[in-house]
Amino acid sequence: MKRFQNSFLSDVAFLSFIVVCIVMTIFVSSDPNAYVVNVILLNAAFLIAIITYFSTMMTGLILNLLFIFGYGSFTIYQAVTLGELVGTSNYFWLVMTPIVTILAWLLTQTNRKLQEENDHLQRQSLTLVMLDEKTRLKNTLSYQQDITTFMALSERYKIPLTLLVINVKYWDEIKRIMTAEKFSSALLEVSDISQSLVRTNDSLYLLNNENPTWGIVLFTDIEGASIVIKRFKDKINELNEYEFKEKYAVELQLRIGTAQYDPQNPVSPLELISVAKRTMEYDV
Template sequence: MDKNDARSSLFQDVGLLTFLALSSATGVLMAISGHIFLNVVYLFCTGMLMMITYFFGILPSLISNIVFIAIQAVIMVYQYVTQTSHLPWQLSFWMIMPILLSLALYTMTRNQVALQKSNSELRTSLIERGAFDEQTNLRTTVAYIEDIAVFAETNRRFEIPVTTAIIKIRYFNDLKRMMSPDQLRHLLKLTTETIKEKTRTNDVIYLLNNEDPTWAVLLYSDTKGTSIATNRIKEGFAENVQADVSLNTLAISMVVGIASWDGETMKTPYDLMNAGIHETQYDV
């Protein structure tokens, strides 16, 4: 979180706490002051002022608060003139509290909107750069290629084995013609959740292709360890498909290709990805 987001978050919290404190104080003052009818009317008006603040901003809110104060002054003068009684000073808190509540609410919501805008811009930036898939919340090919370079450097420096597993749906083009759009989206979600469920926390998962669904997993493991991991994914996928009412009537299965990074024969991250994709042809 950068400094602007941290400041917005702080102001949002301060606004919330201030709003709650003022609301509590208003409730106490209402109980002490009496004048039930006027308190109810003023409370309703204050609620309207809060709505104006929330939906239209601080300037219309301040104007409305000034009008509300003027109305209260007229009511107090009218009571004094017509009833020859003392001015109801007990209700004077209504001249101050609504505007304070409005300012607290504005502080809270303004900074909340700023945080939401910042998060939205960050998410949009990631999607536009192709590093993040909006539907599955997985990294995409852009991030995969960048991460392979990091994994490959780790392999070179520390001789830690690096392997990728490429996962596809067998005969997807044929299945696609028999499935509804909802079923296709559900299959994509189910496959993603299965891969997440059956991999370790330090294994990184990617969605390389949406049209011909292709997932990838990067692992610090040798071919044998990756084979064990992918068999676990396959078994979990078969179980989940069989238990799913909308998919268990179709012959759906996975194909997996496994390739290990070889610093002598592989020069770019694409070499590892293409080797893994090529190996999917031999998974029978």
């Protein structure tokens, strides 16, 4: 929303600046007798606008005050000494010059904000390319990079390596009775629970955030993984009795599959996920 507002203001400022420039050009060409003076004043207005664009609004205001003072003094001098009447052209430049300055400042401010937002989004994209935006958990791309290293460590140091794949039973049905806000809340809550139950040397990933699927890489064998699975299910059952029923009006039940990496029969990272998902069929 904020980005849209900045973009809208930038467009309005740009179009307004073009319209004002056209109006000033028409005004200059409409009076041949004062053509030279009007051209000088037009250049002065543009010069102040350009300086404001590359500096600050305060600089533009100071220059406008100097312009108004100088041009006002010149107008009074002409009226007193030469007897010239104060006409529309005098008031025109006193009004239009500050307007051009304000539009130039507004244009540069909105452009700077858009540039800052663009820089922020670029930095954020570099960070989030390996992370899920909502949960800040590592995603599938990060999993594929990490698990390759873990597989190499498992082969070299003979350390057992097991992948747990976790999702929520009947998620499609549960999601239909949830609002988008509750959906995000449930996703975050299960992610937090998963994070709290793993060791610091284990890695947690969000493999799919549409049909929430988590992956946990454990440096243990199937027997050790079964202990982690029991902890998960006990924690979820405990929360189902009180917290989840009140928040989501449903019980969240986990379905967990396991796959231990076998150095003798190496598989790809995605194939390891597939093996773990197939074992979910036996988790009823």
